[in-house]
Amino acid sequence: MPTNKLLDTISFFSIFSKEEKQLILDSESYFESFEPGEKIIEEGSTDSNLYILIKGKARVSKRDHPEHVLAVLGGGTVMGELSFLTRRPRSSDVTATEKVVCFTLNSETMAQLQSSMQHKIKDQLIEVLIGRLDDMNALYLNSLRQETA
Numbered sequence: 001m002p003t004n005k006l007l008d009t010i011s012f013f014s015i016f017s018k019e020e021k022q023l024i025l026d027s028e029s030y031f032e033s034f035e036p037g038e039k040i041i042e043e044g045s046t047d048s049n050l051y052i053l054i055k056g057k058a059r060v061s062k063r064d065h066p067e068h069v070l071a072v073l074g075g076g077t078v079m080g081e082l083s084f085l086t087r088r089p090r091s092s093d094v095t096a097t098e099k100v101v102c103f104t105l106n107s108e109t110m111a112q113l114q115s116s117m118q119h120k121i122k123d124q125l126i127e128v129l130i131g132r133l134d135d136m137n138a139l140y141l142n143s144l145r146q147e148t149a
Contacts, residue, residue: 056100
């Protein structure tokens, strides 16, 4: 199970107090392990778990072209946030490439958390989504510059 020091290295948990981190660590039900080759998220599935990769690496691919790696994910990466927030089906596969430990949260578990922790999780998810939007905008602008060059 992860230690408080390990959670301290994950930016998602940076706004959580030491006591809140300890509450997370005290409940083993928040953590899930995956072996190499095991799917963490399966494209098209309707589960709505949120995952934060604590330890290990995973790859993102599409079902139609599993050989094309869209991204390699490492510690601190948030996964499944759109399905967690919107209940939409999963848009890609995420597969462990080495032993992975994830912080896992579903809506039922979220509802059992103190409201202050729920707000912090939602605030952090907003930050993640804003960061991803910024990244997409930068990629789009870069592609426009390349077209006009």
